[in-house]
Amino acid sequence: MNHTPLVTITTDFGTADGYVGTMKGVILGIAPQAQLVDISQEIEPQNVRQTAYVLYTAYPFFPPHTVHLIVVDPGVGSARRPIALRTPAGTFVGPDNGVFSYVMACEPVEALVELADPRYRLPQVSHTFHGRDVFAPAAAHLAAGVPIADLGPPVSNPVTFPPPLLTVGPRSLSGEVLHADRFGNVITSIGRLSWQENGLSLESAFRKAEGGEREAGGGKHVSFRVEGTAVTVAGQELTGVHRTYAEVETGEVLALVGSEGHLEIAVREGSAARKLGLRPGDPVTLLWRMPG
């Protein structure tokens, strides 16, 4: 392994208390050359589903030799297992509580082990801070080149939670709200994979619209709304799916395809989560009235 070790960190620890800094000290004690990248230390406390979602949006953009360290761990000190898994897209370390559900749904798992070998823990393991005493050392050793199989025995039945709601109708997709980001943009479970399964192609519709626009002279602020579609959410019907925020007026609600390829509900320069009162689990439907 000739790469500079690279470890990302995702926790619900916040940054006020020094817990994340302490974990970084442990990592640099073991892998002194490691590069450390914060993905998020501001996960809502103990929100395993939000963690899984944030990790899902970030890991594909890191080099495959990256070790992703996750410590969102409501069950610390209980019997939940500490685990590590290797995929072609990266290596992952954290509690066996479902945080890796989306990774395991998207990537082939090449190895999955329990972090059992005491050589890859700190000499003293507390009962309440496994991030420091168990997970950080494991991530550092993996980043430094220790083979994953050395860390402990294989695990065959990891905890995963059920995939987000998604119902495919004849010309509709029904899903749920997954996540609201800092801007109040609301990301739904209706995503790239579900377009394909349903024989829909928002992308080809967008390309057609863009081609038309180019012929028309490249005018600016043209709306690329996909006609013949409608989104029902929070008791409202939004007509058409847009390409970007700037296609509507300030303060207007719109549906668009977000940066992960998922259907997103947004308000230009505002918060859709607040304006529509949307929360994770709320239903959302995309109707497709004309041939895609």
Added chain:
Amino acid sequence: MNHTPLVTITTDFGTADGYVGTMKGVILGIAPQAQLVDISQEIEPQNVRQTAYVLYTAYPFFPPHTVHLIVVDPGVGSARRPIALRTPAGTFVGPDNGVFSYVMACEPVEALVELADPRYRLPQVSHTFHGRDVFAPAAAHLAAGVPIADLGPPVSNPVTFPPPLLTVGPRSLSGEVLHADRFGNVITSIGRLSWQENGLSLESAFRKAEGGEREAGGGKHVSFRVEGTAVTVAGQELTGVHRTYAEVETGEVLALVGSEGHLEIAVREGSAARKLGLRPGDPVTLLWRMPG
């Protein structure tokens, strides 16, 4: 270029969602040795002027080979151009929306280009996350040594906003509030350049006061207030300009010269922004009654 690549990042993304972490993954995929420094991820959403101010306070303290990546981008997906500019004090990458106004006012621009070449973007460019797909790759390639001219055609008319209000009277300077920091210290547009233009010298007055203090035996907590000056703000008149917070009592309002050389309104161990209700754009005047 023999320097370790160094990229700073300033956004309004916050740190909860993993957007900044994702951008760092993109940069490290292109420039694996890069050092990454957060300047601020907590810019008020879409506040282009605050961004310009924060960048102005930070960039002079970085080595000139640094690439400063800025993603505060209300117009993402619209026709606003992605740009890069090179100055003797650093290279800057971000949207063409005014965020570089103060840099361009302070530094000679050696090159200014539109980020048009698809070789320096991700293969798939979303319509809503150019930080990841356009700006981060450009910053990484520049940090790794790609010449700026390779990224796209020259831009001759960048967007800048007008400089902050500043009126120079016979023995007065009238300006406006620029920014309030986390402590509630209020920074104004009355700064080092304006002292000089007006023939004033707060610095020589301070030096004189300090010389006097040294002769007097180095007593502690002596106030270095520049007599003969007065600051009018929020309907109050503050007598004299101080050198530092510790020269007044806890809870007292004072005017001082802040760490960037600008006139600042503060409350010792308190918030001037809250106590005086000050907001960006509010007027402030410095009167200078005696020869400087």
Added chain:
Amino acid sequence: MNHTPLVTITTDFGTADGYVGTMKGVILGIAPQAQLVDISQEIEPQNVRQTAYVLYTAYPFFPPHTVHLIVVDPGVGSARRPIALRTPAGTFVGPDNGVFSYVMACEPVEALVELADPRYRLPQVSHTFHGRDVFAPAAAHLAAGVPIADLGPPVSNPVTFPPPLLTVGPRSLSGEVLHADRFGNVITSIGRLSWQENGLSLESAFRKAEGGEREAGGGKHVSFRVEGTAVTVAGQELTGVHRTYAEVETGEVLALVGSEGHLEIAVREGSAARKLGLRPGDPVTLLWRMPG
């Protein structure tokens, strides 16, 4: 010195204003290869005691060549001295206001100097931002290998604050609340050292309980509460000391030994600080009724 320079940073600057980023620019201008780790930039403004506590929990987990830079500095610009100290566990740089009280209580001080030599400051020193102009350059030079004695004259009377309240009774320990973390877990002054002084051994009691549990077949979620102990806090008596949060029901108050070896008051998946209204300085007592 063959280590990669490693500098940690702890401030009350927050991350919105770019102050910490600016300090990092200064450090990388002096020590271009330095690794930089945030311990906390979210110390409560000017809370010197919280700073001392956070540093105390973090520094032991960093390699001994680390330089810990602390800028929580209510007295900036007054006569308080800027200092650096070297211990076998790390080197520390910051204001002489008590932030190093716990470090000096735990580690032998090998050298302690005032940061007086202008060669190790920025050329221009402001009166309000010594983090940038005095402390960051000193930390960078120390991390790059400058001997501590070169930075200025020895200091023999550093400021320290009195140790946290702790009274050792025949079979009781009385202390105070030190700190509440982001989760609302409340850490007290009753810690590892005080167990030993009192001839108590929570650890051996836990080991005994765990041994018993193993014989009983390794049942899960068994409570390891140390019987015969009681904790009085906020007018309540909690029976027994637990090992980890998962041993009680969601929402229940418990006493446990936290990850630093201190007695901690917590609520499973909730906030003890809020539920019990606890604040730093509030009294807490541990009674030990039976032989340990």
